Amino acid sequence: MTNVAPLFSDPYRQQFAEFMANRHEPDAIARSRRTAFDCFEALGLPTRQQEAWRLTELNPLQAIAFQPPTHAAIDAQALPALDTPTHRLAFVNGRFAPGLSRLRELPNQALVASLGQALLTHPERIEPAMNRLPGLENHAFALLNSAFWEDGVFVHLPRETVVDAPIHVVFYATGDDNAIHPRLLLVLEDHAQATVVVEYRGAGRYLNAPVTELQLGAGAVLDYHKIQEESPQAFHLGGVRVQQDRDSQANLHLLSIGSQLARTDLQALLDGEGAHCSLNSLTLVRDTQFSDTHVRIEHAQPHGASEQIFKSVLDGKGQTVFDGMIHVRQHAQKTDARQVNRNLLLSKQAHAHANPRLEILADDVKCSHGSSTGFLDPDAEFYLRARGIPTDQARALLVHAFANDSLNRIRLTPLRERLNRLLADRLTLDITEEP
Amino acid sequence: MLDIRNLHVTVEGREILKGIDLAIHPGETHAIMGPNGSGKSTLANIIAGREGYTVTEGEILFEGKNLLEMDPEIRACEGLFLAFQYPVEIPGVANLYFLKAAVNAVRKYRGEPPVDAMEFWDLVHERMELVKMDESMLKRSVNEGFSGGEKKRNEVFQMAVLQPRFAVMDETDSGLDIDALKVVADGVNALRGPERSFLVITHYQRLLDYIVPDHVHVLVNGRIARSGGKDLALELEKQGYALYNEEPGRARRAA
C-alpha cells in the first residue's frame, strides 16, 4: 500500500514514525493508528477534483507546515463557562489540563474522563468502542485524526445511567502551525442519558481536526452541542460519526462562528427501529470566512425519524456550503425525514452553496427537503424603520430573529442564554433590556 | 401640521400622483376616499418614506420641515405614524420587544433616557385595554399568524403606545367586523386632541360614522377630484366614484 503513497505524505510519514516511537498503549490501539495512517497515505489529502471537496478551498491550509502541538499554559479566564454545575474537561493544544477541569462524582460505574487517562485505567472499555462506527472512511482528516490523536474525551454510561449535570468540554488551542487532533468517544448504553457541550476556541493560526464518535444504545437520549468558535486565523476540520440503536434520540446542535476555514462532516446511521435524530445547525460567516457542513443521514431501519434545520447568515465575502444527504435504505419503511436549509445574505459578495440530496430506496416514507437563499425582507425593514427604529438596528433585529430561531432550539438554558448574548453582541444589539 | 403642495409622484416611470394639494392643521381629521388604484396608499407611503417612489414635483412640509428629506425612522421620531394597509409579519421579533425598541428609539431621538420598565408596562396595559387586545399577543412575533383583524388592531395599538402627532391610517377598517371597527375607532378617538391630526384612508362611509372627519377628499386617478365636509362621504356611498372618473377604464376592480 505504501508504495503508491504520493510524495506529499512524506512529512506525515516521518511525523507518524516519531509519534509512534514515544507511545505506550495497548496493541489494538497502535494497530488502529497504523491502519488509519496507511489508509491516509493511500488516499492522500483531498483535492478539489473530488466531488465532496469541490467547494472547499484547501490551498491556504496546504501552504502551512503544521507541526505536532506545542505545550502551552493558559489562564482559566480564557475558557468559556456554563452557569450551572458541570462535569468539566479542559484541553490546551489537545492535552488534558487537570487544573482547568473539574470532574464530579458519577453514578453506576459511569466514566467521564480524558481519553488519555481512561486508556490507562479502563482500556477494556475503550478498545471495543473506538473506531468501530461506520462513516468517514474516506475522509483524510478523520484518518489523520485516527492516526495522530493524543487525547480527548471518553464518556461511558452503562445501561440506564442518567447524568444530570452537563458534560462540558473545552478545547483551547494557541500558537501558530500547531496541528491538533482531539478525539471524543461517547458510548451511551441502553436508556442512558446525557447532555454534552463541546466548545472549540483559541488564538492563532492552528489546525484543529477533531473526530467525535457518538454511540447511542436502545432508548438512549443525547443532547450534543458542538460550538465552533475558533480563532479567525484557524482551520477547523471536524468529523462526527453517530450510530443510533432502536428508539434512541440524538439531538445534535452545531454552531459554527470562528475559523477562516471550517468544515464539519457528520454521518449518522439510524440503525434501530424508531431511532430519532435531530440536527440543528447555525453558521455565521463574515469577511472571507468559509464554513462547510457535509451531512449524511442514513436511515437503515423502519420507523426512524430525522429532521435537519440548517441556517446560515453570510456577511462580507463569506461563503457557506451545505451538502446534506438523506439516504433511506430499502428496508427502512415508514421513515420520516425532513431537511430545511435557509441562508440569509447580508452582502452581495457573500455566497451560499446548497446541495440537498435525497436517495430513497424504500417506497413507504415521508421525506422532504427545501432550500432557500435571500436577502433581508425590505418590507420588514421598512416596517421597523417606520416605527422609529434606525436602519442598523432594524437590520440587526431581523438577523437576530433569523438566527435566534436556531439557538432557541437548544434546551440547555445556560448555554442558550450565553449564545443569545453572543449573537446579540456580534450584531451590536442590546438584548439585555428584553422585556 | 402637514402641508402637501403640488405633489407629483411616479412609480417605475408611471405617474401615480398628479398634483396633490392638501393642508392638514393641528387637531383636524381628514378622510380620503377613492377607487382602487387611485393612489391612496401611494400617498400614505410617500408620507411615511417608503422607497420605490419618485417625487418629480412638489413638496411635503411637516410642521414646516421638509419631510421628503428625512429617513423613515426620522419621520417616525418627529411624530409621524403610518398604520399599514398590509402590516408585515416579522417572525422572531416579539411584539412587546419591538414596541419597546420603537419607544426607546423615539426617546433617544428626543434626548430622553430609555423608558422606565414599570412605566412602559403600565402604558402598554392601558393601551391594550383601549384596543381590547389580548395580552398573549405581546409575546407573539410581530403580526405573525395574526388574523386580518388582529393585524389592524395591532396597528392601532402601536399608534396608541407611540402617541404620534400625525397618523395616516391606510384602510385600517378593511376586513373588520363591526365590533372590531368600533374598537379601532375608539382607539383613534381616544387620541384625538387639539395637537394631533389624522389622515384616514377608507373605502367605507361607515368608519366615518365613528371617526367623524372634519374634511373628506375624493382621490381619483392621482388627483383630488373633490373636497367637502363629512356629508361628502354619504354622497359617495350612494353615487360611487363614476362621476369623478375621467378615465373609467382605468379603475381596477376591488381586490
Ligand SMILES: Nc1ncnc2c1ncn2[C@@H]1O[C@H](COP(=O)(O)OP(=O)(O)OP(=O)(O)O)[C@@H](O)[C@H]1O
Ligand atoms: N411599487 C409599485 N410598483 C408598481 N406599481 C405600483 C407600485 N405601487 C403602486 N403602484 C401602482 O400605483 C397605482 C396606485 O396604487 P395605490 O396602492 O396607491 O392605490 P390605492 O388607491 O391605495 O388602491 P387600493 O384602494 O386598492 O388600496 C396602482 O395602479 C398600482 O398598481
Ligand SMILES: [Mg+2]
Ligand atoms: Mg391602498
